[in-house]
Amino acid sequence: MNEIKSDLGWSTRERITVRGKDLPGEILGTLNLGDMAFFELTGRFPNEKESRMFNAMAVTLVEHGITPSALAARLTFLGAPEAMQAAVAAGLCGLGSVFVGSMEGVAKLLSSNKSAQEIISENKRIPGLGHPIHKPVDPRSVRLFEIARETGYYGKYCRTMEEIAKLKNLTLNATGAIGALACELGLDWRAVRGIGVMARAVGLVGHLLEESRQPMAEAVWQQTEEQATRHIKK
Amino acid sequence: MNEIKSDLGWSTRERITVRGKDLPGEILGTLNLGDMAFFELTGRFPNEKESRMFNAMAVTLVEHGITPSALAARLTFLGAPEAMQAAVAAGLCGLGSVFVGSMEGVAKLLSSNKSAQEIISENKRIPGLGHPIHKPVDPRSVRLFEIARETGYYGKYCRTMEEIAKLKNLTLNATGAIGALACELGLDWRAVRGIGVMARAVGLVGHLLEESRQPMAEAVWQQTEEQATRHIKK
Amino acid sequence: MNEIKSDLGWSTRERITVRGKDLPGEILGTLNLGDMAFFELTGRFPNEKESRMFNAMAVTLVEHGITPSALAARLTFLGAPEAMQAAVAAGLCGLGSVFVGSMEGVAKLLSSNKSAQEIISENKRIPGLGHPIHKPVDPRSVRLFEIARETGYYGKYCRTMEEIAKLKNLTLNATGAIGALACELGLDWRAVRGIGVMARAVGLVGHLLEESRQPMAEAVWQQTEEQATRHIKK
Amino acid sequence: MNEIKSDLGWSTRERITVRGKDLPGEILGTLNLGDMAFFELTGRFPNEKESRMFNAMAVTLVEHGITPSALAARLTFLGAPEAMQAAVAAGLCGLGSVFVGSMEGVAKLLSSNKSAQEIISENKRIPGLGHPIHKPVDPRSVRLFEIARETGYYGKYCRTMEEIAKLKNLTLNATGAIGALACELGLDWRAVRGIGVMARAVGLVGHLLEESRQPMAEAVWQQTEEQATRHIKK
Numbered sequence: 001m002n003e004i005k006s007d008l009g010w011s012t013r014e015r016i017t018v019r020g021k022d023l024p025g026e027i028l029g030t031l032n033l034g035d036m037a038f039f040e041l042t043g044r045f046p047n048e049k050e051s052r053m054f055n056a057m058a059v060t061l062v063e064h065g066i067t068p069s070a071l072a073a074r075l076t077f078l079g080a081p082e083a084m085q086a087a088v089a090a091g092l093c094g095l096g097s098v099f100v101g102s103m104e105g106v107a108k109l110l111s112s113n114k115s116a117q118e119i120i121s122e123n124k125r126i127p128g129l130g131h132p133i134h135k136p137v138d139p140r141s142v143r144l145f146e147i148a149r150e151t152g153y154y155g156k157y158c159r160t161m162e163e164i165a166k167l168k169n170l171t172l173n174a175t176g177a178i179g180a181l182a183c184e185l186g187l188d189w190r191a192v193r194g195i196g197v198m199a200r201a202v203g204l205v206g207h208l209l210e211e212s213r214q215p216m217a218e219a220v221w222q223q224t225e226e227q228a229t230r231h232i233k234k
Numbered sequence: 235m236n237e238i239k240s241d242l243g244w245s246t247r248e249r250i251t252v253r254g255k256d257l258p259g260e261i262l263g264t265l266n267l268g269d270m271a272f273f274e275l276t277g278r279f280p281n282e283k284e285s286r287m288f289n290a291m292a293v294t295l296v297e298h299g300i301t302p303s304a305l306a307a308r309l310t311f312l313g314a315p316e317a318m319q320a321a322v323a324a325g326l327c328g329l330g331s332v333f334v335g336s337m338e339g340v341a342k343l344l345s346s347n348k349s350a351q352e353i354i355s356e357n358k359r360i361p362g363l364g365h366p367i368h369k370p371v372d373p374r375s376v377r378l379f380e381i382a383r384e385t386g387y388y389g390k391y392c393r394t395m396e397e398i399a400k401l402k403n404l405t406l407n408a409t410g411a412i413g414a415l416a417c418e419l420g421l422d423w424r425a426v427r428g429i430g431v432m433a434r435a436v437g438l439v440g441h442l443l444e445e446s447r448q449p450m451a452e453a454v455w456q457q458t459e460e461q462a463t464r465h466i467k468k
Numbered sequence: 469m470n471e472i473k474s475d476l477g478w479s480t481r482e483r484i485t486v487r488g489k490d491l492p493g494e495i496l497g498t499l500n501l502g503d504m505a506f507f508e509l510t511g512r513f514p515n516e517k518e519s520r521m522f523n524a525m526a527v528t529l530v531e532h533g534i535t536p537s538a539l540a541a542r543l544t545f546l547g548a549p550e551a552m553q554a555a556v557a558a559g560l561c562g563l564g565s566v567f568v569g570s571m572e573g574v575a576k577l578l579s580s581n582k583s584a585q586e587i588i589s590e591n592k593r594i595p596g597l598g599h600p601i602h603k604p605v606d607p608r609s610v611r612l613f614e615i616a617r618e619t620g621y622y623g624k625y626c627r628t629m630e631e632i633a634k635l636k637n638l639t640l641n642a643t644g645a646i647g648a649l650a651c652e653l654g655l656d657w658r659a660v661r662g663i664g665v666m667a668r669a670v671g672l673v674g675h676l677l678e679e680s681r682q683p684m685a686e687a688v689w690q691q692t693e694e695q696a697t698r699h700i701k702k
Numbered sequence: 703m704n705e706i707k708s709d710l711g712w713s714t715r716e717r718i719t720v721r722g723k724d725l726p727g728e729i730l731g732t733l734n735l736g737d738m739a740f741f742e743l744t745g746r747f748p749n750e751k752e753s754r755m756f757n758a759m760a761v762t763l764v765e766h767g768i769t770p771s772a773l774a775a776r777l778t779f780l781g782a783p784e785a786m787q788a789a790v791a792a793g794l795c796g797l798g799s800v801f802v803g804s805m806e807g808v809a810k811l812l813s814s815n816k817s818a819q820e821i822i823s824e825n826k827r828i829p830g831l832g833h834p835i836h837k838p839v840d841p842r843s844v845r846l847f848e849i850a851r852e853t854g855y856y857g858k859y860c861r862t863m864e865e866i867a868k869l870k871n872l873t874l875n876a877t878g879a880i881g882a883l884a885c886e887l888g889l890d891w892r893a894v895r896g897i898g899v900m901a902r903a904v905g906l907v908g909h910l911l912e913e914s915r916q917p918m919a920e921a922v923w924q925q926t927e928e929q930a931t932r933h934i935k936k
Contacts, residue, residue: 002448002449002450002452002453003450003453003929004450004453004454004457004926004929004930005448005450005929005930005933006299006300006441006444006448006450006930006931007444007448007934008297008299008300008304008437008440008441008444009297009298009299009300010299010931010934010935011299011367011368012367012935013367013368013369014368014373015373016368016373016374017934018296018297018299019297023294023297023373023374024373024374024376024377025377027293028290028293028294028374028377028378028381029286029290029377029380029381029384031289031293032266032267032268032269032285032289032293033266033267033268033271033289033292033293033296033433033436034266034267034268035266036292036293036296036297036436037267037296037436037439037440040296040297040436040437040439040440040443041439041440041443051266052263055265055266055267056262056263058267058270059261059262059265059266059267059270060257060262062252062267062270062271062274063242063243063252063253063257063270063274064243065240065242065243065244065245065693065696065697066240066242066243066689066692066693066696066697067689067693068543068544068546068547068685068686068689069543069544069547070242071539071540071543071688071689071692072539072540072541072543072544072558073540075536075537075539075540075543075562076536076537076540076558076561076562077562078536078562078566079536079537079562079563079564079565079566079567079568080561080562080563080564080565080566080569080785080787080788081564081565081566082564082565082784082785083330083561083564083782083784083785083788084427084428084431085326085327085328085329085330085334085427085431085782085788086326086327086561086562086564086782086785086787086788086791087561087562088323088326088428088431088432088435089322089323089324089326089327089557089558089561089788089791089792090323090540090544090557090558090559090561090562090791091558092319092320092322092323092326092435093319093320093323093544093548093551093554093555093557093558093795094319094543094544094545094546094547094548094554094555094558095319095547095548096317096319096547096548096549096550096551096554097547097548097549097550098546098547098548098549099547100319100547101548133245133246133247134245134247134248134250135247139248139249139250139257139258140250140257140258140262142258143258143259143262143263144262146263147262147263150263188443190443190446191439191443193318193319194318194322194439194442194443195439197318197319197322197435197439198322198432198435198436198439199267201322201326201431201432201435201436202267202270202271202274202432202435203242203274205271205274205275205425205428205429205431205432206242206271206274206275207240207242208428209274209275209422209424209425209428210240210241210242212424214236214239214240214241215236216236216237216238216239216240216692216696217536218236218536219236219237219238220238220539220688220692221534221535221536221539223238224534224539224684224688224706225533225534225535227705227706227707228533228534228684228706228707228708229533229534229708229712231707232709232712232719233712233714237695238692238695238696239695239696239699240696240697241700244697244700244701246701251700299927299930299931300923300926300927300930300931301923301927302777302778302780302781302919302920302923303777303778303781305773305774305777305922305923305926306773306774306775306777306778306792307774309770309771309773309774309777309796310770310771310774310792310795310796311796312770312796312800313770313771313796313797313798313799313800313801313802314551314553314554314795314796314797314798314799314800314803315798315799315800316550316551316798316799317548317550317551317554317795317798319548319554320548320551320553320554320557320795320796320798321795321796323554323557323558323791323792323795324557324774324778324791324792324793324795324796325792327561327778327782327785327788327789327791327792328777328778328779328780328781328782328788328789328792329781329782330781330782330783330784330785330788331781331782331783331784332780332781332782332783333781334781335782450926450930451770452770454773454922454926455768455769455770455773458472458768458773458918458922459767459768459769461471461472461473462472462473462474462767462768462918463474463478463767463768465473466475466478466485467478467480470916470917470918470920470921471918471921472918472921472922472925473916473918474767474768474909474912474916474918475912475916476765476767476768476772476905476908476909476912477765477766477767477768478767479767479835479836480835481835481836481837482836482841483841484836484841484842486764486765487765491762491765491841491842492841492842492844492845493845495761496758496761496762496842496845496846496849497754497758497845497848497849497852499757499761500734500735500736500737500753500757500761501734501735501736501739501757501760501761501764501901501904502734502735502736503734504760504761504764504765504904505735505764505904505907505908508764508765508904508905508907508908508911509907509908509911519734520731523733523734523735524730524731526735526738527729527730527733527734527735527738528725528730530720530735530738530739530742531710531711531720531721531725531738531742532711533708533710533711533712533713534708534710534711551798552895552896552899553794553795553796553797553798553802553895553899554794554795556791556794556896556899556900556903557790557791557792557794557795558791560787560788560790560791560794560903561787561788561791562787563787564785564787568787601713601714601715602713602715602716602718603715607716607717607718607725607726608718608725608726608730610726611726611727611730611731612730614731615730615731618731656911658911658914659907659911661786661787662786662790662907662910662911663907665786665787665790665903665907666790666900666903666904666907667735669790669794669899669900669903669904670735670738670739670742670900670903671710671742673739673742673743673893673896673897673899673900674710674739674742674743675708675710676896677742677743677890677892677893677896678708678709678710680892682704682707682708682709683704684704684705684706684707684708686704687704687705687706688706691706
């Protein structure tokens with residue numbers, strides 16, 4: 001069994017250290033929240049280009065409007081307004097295989113360094129492709145790859161993913177673009193779902209603040225309950 | 235009952251809009267993750283000073299090493315490594331009255347615009363004060379107020395909180411400083427716990443990535459189980 | 469600081485013990501699930517009357533149809549069908565002050581052993597009273613008190629609660645009845661919210677099974693998204 | 703898209719109905735909590751033998767002492783004692799592929815109605831087998847199959863699972879036995895993980911009640927923090 005050991009953070013009376021850096025002296029006022037996430041995931045500060053690229057990726061995932069995740073958070077808040085953290089938690093619980101998980105799938109697939117052709121022939125279903133609304137292009141992917149070109153992170157993984165999308169005649173969606181860019185930045189594919197999870201946590205707080213001012217959860221509940229039981233209540 | 239209505243985000247085939255701004259065109263590449271959080275909470279982009287102040291506040295809360303919350307996330311990940319989002323969720327569930335909640339308490343208290351003397355006389359227990367390790371000063375509060383002075387956000391709420399700490403002869407801890415700064419930035423006190431929740435989501439992803447490479451959860455479990463049942467197993 | 473110690477369960481190679489009883493030999497085939505819950509909460513097996521009363525209380529709380537909690541679970545399942553446990557967790561997160569928490573409030577209030585008059589004069593809002601649909605009587609309270617009379621658990625707490633309801637001219641709802649009965653059974657008020665949490669976990673599994681066969685979450689999402697953004701999409 | 707429809711429960715002013723049965727009149731005082739779970743999963747009341755078998759299965763899964771799941775719940779409770787439901791939720795989040803998920807795997811595998819030989823030759827890793835402590839036999843499996851024989855539910859799925867265990871020379875553990883018994887009872891394999899989730903919710907409430915009286919979470923945290931950072935604090 002492994003020993004109990006962590007290198008993430010520790011404090012003494014005068015010092016608070018995160019991954020070897022002095023939190024007040026070297027981090028606060030220096031890193032923005034996205035940079036801090038990059039630091040958590042890689043153990044080093046991003047340079048300016050990495051910062052720009054990574055922040056854009058994370059920001060893409062913050063707010064998607066009324067999603068199942070946002071609804072779950074709002075409905076939870078209705079019952080426990082005193083525990084906002086639990087409402088955010090409820091909203092995060094659904095970021096699994098269907099929505100945010102696809103990003104992780106893309107990064108894992110591309111990490112194998114195979115060609116578009118190989119990836120297509122070996123996988124019946126390829127994540128990161130297709131979108132119910134945004135077709136033929138997802139404007140977020142376009143913009144993210146534009147920033148990638150500006151910062152020098154448009155590379156082989158992006159090209160492979162674009163080639164796959166073209167060959168399959170499907171939209172390269174934002175999760176596909178972000179999965180590829182995570183590989184370009186050298187991030188561990190096991191961290192990639194996490195980018196979506198942290199970004200969505202930011203967005204869910206926004207939803208709960210809106211819910212506290214302009215609530216919809218009760219109306220959603222009442223309306224759904226009425227629709228769902230109409231056939232038996234009569 | 236309220237109508238079902240949200241102003242946070244929506245999409246059409248070609249456009250993705252977040253709070254009235256075009257996500258690809260106006261937000262990506264412009265806002266960092268902390269700025270995006272500020273935008274979610276206030277509905278407007280932060281200026282440079284607000285960005286610097288708010289990002290420093292959020293970054294302060296990301297990583298606190300081996301906390302109960304980080305342990306809960308790691309222990310959850312041990313049982314469901316395929317559902318990292320649920321491990322982050324589990325870690326967030328404990329950000330309640332004891333830890334992160336104090337920030338909200340400070341912001342709510344200061345929002346009343348009462349004096350230090352009034353606040354002390356009306357409240358038996360004041361949140362944001364005292365720290366088990368960092369005494370007499372919490373170096374994060376010192377640094378945050380330094381950044382506040384640089385950016386022009388050191389104002390009456392900070393002063394009130396410092397006065398309270400002095401009169402009570404207790405450390406003004408980081409949650410106390412952040413609660414005061416949230417008021418200086420004009421944030422709704424109902425959003426303040428959320429800053430901690432989103433920041434900690436970032437940190438928890440860092441813990442889960444470390445756990446996937448250098449696991450401790452199983453050792454913590456086995457050791458605790460052995461200690462806890464020693465008196466009955468014999 | 470307390471030592472690390474638990475008396476709930478432990479195993480050796482041949483034996484599995486729960487609170488001092490042999491799980492295979494003394495518990496399996498002897499206790500039903502409600503009895504096991506009673507055993508967890510009190511450390512002793514219920515007698516026949518306690519079993520009947522406690523099971524009725526728990527069963528009351530299992531299924532309330534399309535609640536915010538059930539919707540949160542279903543919406544979570546839509547995104548992460550591979551993690552049903554996380555969908556149940558999401559559904560439980562909202563069992564806070566607004567819904568299930570009222571039961572705890574009733575039990576805590578009655579634990580003070582004050583009279584109906586005292587309780588009314590000291591509390592502006594008394595939990596366990598009123599119901600949006602079931603008025604003037606909640607048929608669950610009627611039935612639970614009937615079972616209480618049969619089993620000998622209709623006592624002073626039930627009477628106090630009925631008196632309060634009468635004086636306030638409000639329905640004694642099911643959470644009010646269960647809070648009172650928890651006191652009659654001598655349960656710790658701190659365990660009372662837990663009865664609702666465990667019961668609802670049972671019901672949420674039922675909802676997720678129905679969702680996997682006859683899904684509604686996607687339709688709820690799409691309909692709500694459309695309603696919520698109608699005013700801005702035009 | 704499916705229509706919004708549920709058959710689980712509904713109420714009118716005088717009536718509360720669960721799956722077609724009158725809750726106060728037909729269910730309360732008649733079903734115990736395990737029977738109610740069976741009713742939720744199958745849509746019908748269990749007969750006496752089904753009740754005995756199903757309750758024994760569920761009861762087996764309630765309390766496993768200090769597990770990662772129980773620790774996650776206790777550590778969450780330390781930070782948010784006002785939100786016990788969130789602590790239970792945190793504890794449930796880890797009931798994934800590693801622990802409770804194996805039961806689902808067994809049920810799914812056996813649902814194919816293949817022989818022990820076929821199952822072994824087609825699957826490299828078979829769930830429900832092996833146990834770190836209980837070898838060569840898991841006393842829970844022995845007892846559950848004993849109850850299965852008494853109630854007439856020891857059938858082909860139990861035999862197949864026992865044959866697999868014998869051929870692989872591994873302990874048939876409790877999750878293996880329960881997975882087989884779920885098939886004997888005709889339960890949908892998709893409901894099987896849920897039996898573990900609901901049962902564990904019962905056990906977690908027990909842990910949180912013990913934690914509120916005899917806390918260990920803070921000691922676990924402090925000890926682990928100290929061990930984890932020893933190599934860097936020096």
